[in-house]
Amino acid sequence: xxxxxxxxxxxxxxxxxxxxxxxxxxxxxxxxxxxxxxxxxxxxxxxxxxxxxxxxxxxxxxxxxxxxxxxxxxxxxxxxxxxxxxxxxxxxxxxxxxxxxxxxxxxxxxxxxxxxxxxxxxxxxxxxxxxxxxxxxxxxxxxxxxxxxxxxxxxxxxxxxxxxxxxxxxxxxxxxxxxxxxxxxxxxxxxxxxxxxxxxxxxxxxxxxxxxxxxxxxxxxxxxxxxxxxxxxxxxxxxxxxxxxxxxxxxxxxxxxxxxxxxxxxxxxxxxxxxxxxxxxxxxxxxxxxxxxxxxxxxxxxxxxxxxxxxxxxxxxxxxxxxxxx
Ligand code: TXA
Ligand code: MG
Numbered sequence: 401x402x403x404x405x406x407x408x409x410x411x412x413x414x415x416x417x418x419x420x421x422x423x424x425x426x427x428x429x430x431x432x433x434x435x436x437x438x439x440x441x442x443x444x445x446x447x448x449x450x451x452x453x454x455x456x457x458x459x460x461x462x463x464x465x466x467x468x469x470x471x472x473x474x475x476x477x478x479x480x481x482x483x484x485x486x487x488x489x490x491x492x493x494x495x496x497x498x499x500x501x502x503x504x505x506x507x508x509x510x511x512x513x514x515x516x517x518x519x520x521x522x523x524x525x526x527x528x529x530x531x532x533x534x535x536x537x538x539x540x541x542x543x544x545x546x547x548x549x550x551x552x553x554x555x556x557x558x559x560x561x562x563x564x565x566x567x568x569x570x571x572x573x574x575x576x577x578x579x580x581x582x583x584x585x586x587x588x589x590x591x592x593x594x595x596x597x598x599x600x601x602x603x604x605x606x607x608x609x610x611x612x613x614x615x616x617x618x619x620x621x622x623x624x625x626x627x628x629x630x631x632x633x634x635x636x637x638x639x640x641x642x643x644x645x646x647x648x649x650x651x652x653x654x655x656x657x658x659x660x661x662x663x664x665x666x667x668x669x670x671x672x673x674x675x676x677x678x679x680x681x682x683x684x685x686x687x688x689x690x691x692x693x694x695x696x697x698x699x700x701x702x703x704x705x706x707x708x709x710x711x712x713x714x715x716x717x718x719x720x721x722x723x724x725x726x
Contacts, residue, residue: 417575418566421538421583431545433578439463441555441569442542443583444534446507446591446609447562447686448569449478449552450577451542454488460521460551466576469558474524475551476509476592479533480543488518488549489531495619496597502618504533505540507588507609511596522551532592538583554591561642561686561721564589568690589683590713595623607712609682642689645699646721655701667698674703678710685714689721 419426421443430440434451437458442451450467452459454477464471479485482500485492489512496510514529523529531549534540543550554562555569555577563569566582593608595615603624604612616622647662649655655671662669672688675681685702692700702718705711 417577418570418580418582421536421581426538426581427541427545430542430579430581434459434546434550437462438578439466440542441563441566441573441577441580442536442539442550442552443566443581443586444478444536444539444552445586446534446588447564447586448555448566449476449534449539449550450555450569450573451478451539451550451552453546454519454522454549454551457519457521460519463551463553466573467553467556467558469553471521472524473553474526474528474530475522475553476530476532477518477522477549477551478539478543479531479549480540482533484549485512485531488515489513489529490515493597493600495600495602499595499597499602499615499618500533503610503615505535506533507535507590507592508532508615509592509594509606509608511594511598511605513598518549528596528598530594535587536583538581559641561640561689562591564683564686568687571690585683585687587683588679589686590710590717593713599624607716609710609713611709612712613709640686640717640720641723641725642700642721643693644689644697646689646718647699647701648718648722649701649703651703655703658701662699662701668696669699669701670697672700672702674705678705678714681705682710682714685717 433440434453439462440451442449450463452463491513509530509532511528511530518529556562556572564586566580569580588609591608593610594606596603596605601621601624647658649658659669705714
């Protein structure tokens with residue numbers, strides 16, 4: 401009996417497309433899958449990414465098809481050293497270099513003009529490209545092994561909540577992903593901050609894991625906020641949406657009132673466990689949204705964070721999640 405159970409477990413493990421980042425073969429296996437035109441879900445400190453080498457059109461096309469993402473939506477190119485920036489981007493301004501050197505590896509992405517070498521398939525036919533160096537060691541080791549950047553959007557279906565664990569990736573994409581590298585829970589838990597350095601002063605395109613104020617302190621000047629329609633597709637109004645309805649409350653008393661209202665309508669609802677510690681709020685938000693869906697909740701009431709530090713990214717994601725869906 402024990403032998404049967406053991407062999408069953410081994411068969412399941414063998415079938416499974418998940419391996420641990422610490423597995424001594426993880427980098428080599430991921431490189432092999434990517435070399436064969438497959439896609440690999442990789443851990444980063446922000447959210448899990450669905451990776452393809454930028455010089456492999458088969459893998460890149462698979463990223464778009466697995467996500468269900470239009471090919472006009474550009475991908476972030478992940479690097480393992482600042483020096484690589486100069487081969488893949490043109491005209492790296494001194495502001496861009498200064499901020500990159502201060503924040504990388506970390507949750508900052510910078511928009512620059514692309515070099516000829518970077519395929520248009522990565523940039524959705526644009527002349528600009530977004531770059532970042534992730535903090536998770538596995539991602540950097542894989543990029544080192546491949547010697548080319550990894551294009552990686554968040555490893556979720558288009559328009560859904562980003563995954564912050566390997567289990568989330570498996571729940572969302574299942575066997576459509578050739579390999580999932582389990583590197584634990586993402587420590588930041590919201591996507592990177594994106595700043596456009598092709599203009600002066602630079603422009604904030606997406607609030608994220610590095611607060612705007614930190615970048616302004618490094619630069620010694622203010623970033624321009626978003627003007628008109630954003631050029632980053634993650635800024636579509638209804639994005640980062642769980643299946644349940646998200647309702648934003650001003651404070652705890654307001655949240656309790658909104659919760660009671662929902663319950664009086666017969667809706668299963670609960671309040672997002674929130675924390676005055678914004679890094680904790682950020683790192684648990686997406687998993688709470690996914691958990692509420694998993695448990696079949698109708699609505700989730702979230703308390704509005706202050707609009708400072710990571711609060712900007714949290715509020716941005718809450719507003720997107722609560723926006724009307726069409
Ligand atoms: O933290 C992150 O940034 C994660 C991890 C995996 O690195 N990645 C991520 O990728 O959030 P994605 O594709 O879900 O969001 C990247 C955003 C998209 O809104 C995309 O439109 C925008 O960056 N973007 C990328 N290249 C761009 C470009 N050349 N011009 C304008 N927007 C661009
Ligand atoms: Mg995304």
